[in-house]
Amino acid sequence: MSYQPGDMVTGRFFARHTDTGALTDADSLPTAAIYLNGTVAGSVTVTITNITTGIYTYSFTLPADWSRGDHIQCEVSATVDSTSDIGTVIEFTLESALGLEFTVDDTSITPTTTYCALNDGPAGDDVLNGRFLVFSSGANKGLALPISDYNGTTKQVNFATAWPTAPVDGDQCEVIGLTV
Structure with missing residues (x-):
């Protein structure tokens, strides 16, 4: 639970x-x-x-x-x-398994189609690995990809598959607890 x-x-x-x-x-x-x-x-x-x-x-x-x-x-x-x-x-x-809401943060890392940084991402390395990131706003709205690697210090999320469009600062997303 x-x-x-x-x-x-x-x-x-x-x-x-x-x-x-x-x-x-x-x-x-x-x-x-x-x-x-x-x-x-x-x-x-x-x-x-x-x-x-x-x-x-x-x-x-x-x-x-x-x-x-x-x-x-x-x-x-x-x-x-x-x-x-x-x-x-x-x-x-708390919230270790599903429904974590974030926004894309371009302050320290410029988002690309294969990585971006999250505002208020969790502290631990790899804690989001295997979970899905789903965009709820922006050009990638409604699309989901599995997270291949997460850095808890920089809050950078990496994807093995590219998004159709690079996310931008403020795009809203959710990390859900399904793992691959």
Whole structure:
């Protein structure tokens, strides 16, 4: 599943008896913390509900000002039969799989039919490789090509196949999660 800033995240986790492994309620309601890129994000509140013996739900809303590429982790702390434990119930990267919207940026790289740069592209090298770039404006509107290489420092996207026309500054595009 892919998440974006502003989305609500929900799921389940279980508490088990330390000796028998049977579902059992924790000694008290478990607590949770959200980590943003490895640091506790105190601004996010996690709601935990005991729905039946040993089964709990969690939910939290991702702040709207968090960014694609941010690494999110939810850790739950629980004590069962006087034994404390911490576990990760969900971990993901925001918008890692689909629907990333960008515009072409010609500030540092002049676009050609085989490469261009993206405004606000993600930081990691190769993170867009194999995904499709689809133009939603400009001369290439409606056309899609697979990304052959991505440079997270320069935000340059390379294509093995040429576009009919070189994109221009401000052309809108979307990188979708289909991979080749």
